[in-house]
Amino acid sequence: MIKHIPSLEKLIRQLQHVPYLASKNLYRVASHFLSSDQKSIDQLCRAIIEAKEKVKPCKNCFNWTQTSDLCAICADSKRDRSSICVVETWHDLLAIERTQDYDGLYHVLGGSLCPLEGVGPDDLTVDAFLTRIDDGIKEVIFATNPTPEGEATASFVASKLEGASLLVSRLASGIPIGYSLEQMDRVTIHKAIAGRRPF
Amino acid sequence: MIKHIPSLEKLIRQLQHVPYLASKNLYRVASHFLSSDQKSIDQLCRAIIEAKEKVKPCKNCFNWTQTSDLCAICADSKRDRSSICVVETWHDLLAIERTQDYDGLYHVLGGSLCPLEGVGPDDLTVDAFLTRIDDGIKEVIFATNPTPEGEATASFVASKLEGASLLVSRLASGIPIGYSLEQMDRVTIHKAIAGRRPF
Incomplete structure (x- = not known):
């Protein structure tokens, strides 16, 4: 037809x-x-x-920007310049910004490592991230997704930071708010137990 | 942001x-x-x-057409010109064509009646359909969706055909193949019982 x-x-x-x-x-x-x-x-x-x-990627963190070379976050002098939160994509960055819980800088990797689809470190902005690590940076938070690819990406990039005197952390995995335990898979419950916090 | x-x-x-x-x-x-x-x-x-x-609507049935005023179905001399199948949209027409079970003509209404959204008979191609009903047409099959809007549309258009000596039918409602009874709502089972066929 x-x-x-x-x-x-x-x-x-x-x-x-x-x-x-x-x-x-x-x-x-x-x-x-x-x-x-x-x-x-x-x-x-x-x-x-x-x-x-x-619209172009920010020269510094690869967030989208339009009016200048630096995105609104990198250009904002009120943000904490000693902390970088590493995310896979721009929409992950937006999700964190919506919480208004984080006032540091970001780094958008542009995806996650996925050898099966031919995505290696050179396809992401890993090198650009590593050049940003200097004496001014005190903390790196990995906020890649808790998928196999996201975990592998965080591990890979974190391994490149070994030796630097940085506080390196990873977003907590666990049971999302409003869900019940029985809906959760074993790995999530395992992570929630392993990451339990003092009450 | x-x-x-x-x-x-x-x-x-x-x-x-x-x-x-x-x-x-x-x-x-x-x-x-x-x-x-x-x-x-x-x-x-x-x-x-x-x-x-x-791409323009066919002058006759409002199926999409590109190379001529009539769509490929209306222009096909091998199709049975005594039967018209009334559908809401082009993709409903495609779904029926895929079965290769029907070799008559179509009429695309362009949607279904929905007073709440302000869609009345004048927003559909009802008048154009009625002008197509002449002595050559022996059968009209209503293939509007079995939703409240689709049923109302079929009833409305069918009421305009009263008095014409036509075989007017409606697609069967019932339990789709591969589903189990317990997944079905009451109205579907009601329709399946009412429309039961000799075994």
């Missing part, structure tokens, strides 16, 4: 590259674009192209 | 209009676009704009 509508077929092929768009929804999204008015299509495309053109 | 990156903020606002993109994933998709190479961004935008420009 769709082979008679080559432009629609091409659109669906392009939409396949957009992450987090379930394949069963590609046809619906394509159909939505065809039914939309021209103005909203133009606005979406312009927004994608403009963001791609104007 | 994001207010310091106005182009990224604008992109996320635009992405909010894309259906089937979960709001928790908007930041990830935006970040994906920023990390993509320029070429794939251009290809995506070109594909959206080109499809919007070239």
